[in-house]
Amino acid sequence: MGLTRLLPGLVVLCLGAVLARATAVGVGLNHLLVAIALGFVLTNGLGVPDRLEPGIATHKLWLGAGIVLMGASLTLETILEVGGLVLVVVVAVAGATILVVELLSRTVFDLGERLGSLLAAGAGICGVSAVVAVAGAIRAREDHIAYAAATVLLFDAITIVVYPIVGDVLDLSALVFGVWAGVSMFSTGPVVAVGFAHSEGAGQWATMTKLARNALIGVVVLVYASYYARGATGGRLSVRTLWDEFPKFILGFLVLVGIGSLGVLSPAQQAGIENAYNWLFVLAFVGLGTEIKLAELRNTGITPAVVVLLSLLLASILSLAVLTALF
């Protein structure tokens, strides 16, 4: 019964993926951006019928599976070569973004501490997932969660368009562009999309950088939960919280990095896995496009959007300057 409920939406995702690929090959556009555009047109032009929604909602599953498979194309050597420096940049930019959003929210724009914390988590770590995770830890109000999530989605939509243009104009290398997108954009899907829209190498670096950033979510939730639980009875803060919030598909990704590094996969097998994750990404991005709803973006409040815009500009410009200097 579950499968029959999912099937119509899955068929639409598959058709969208094939259409995106065919359009990309025919017209010479990037297939991932075409996939997002198709989803966007579907949801904002025709509207997504209720019976398609369960299947289309599986797009995050396919994105996660694609990231896991991408691990097979990477080697530990590549990651370790510049991984340490990238990790330092990730922690510094995520920490600075959270601090800036918290400061602006509380002192300049008077947004209230809980809404400020939701925006800080969304901008600093991993988009809507971080908003939802921190919301649970700090018992945020429903309207604040919706507000913060809409703000993050608004900037996801903007950065999907702006980052590739900036990357082209500045002629950034694959490494710099990928790490820059991974460290400063918000949600995982758009980061992977603009990375691979630039180049295969940029896509891999963007994804790895974003995964490192996502892995910080447990720590951020723990810190916020501790802060908001002060004085309240028994905030249960533990390794369990860290584990609960940890994005587990990173473990699958790391296992495949290990397998790929051992050299046990033949070139044909690696090519098969690479093609599989390319298809999974196209499938996922058709679904991602359906989440960019103009009506919801219009409901984003101006003040939260200004706070997040300022922090995004700061994180984006500073990280690009640092990365250009480092690599």
Place this chain on the structure above:
Amino acid sequence: MPIDRWHTRVGAVLAQWHALERDWQSVVVGAVIVALIVAFEIRIPW
């Protein structure tokens, strides 16, 4: 009877699948794809 047993097994697998977090489901999908490609040398066109 064998068909009943088959139904029970499928039901058990589906129940386990639904009990998994989405992140773990992604790992399972990835593992199945790798296993199929490695075991059967499946060529996926691009």
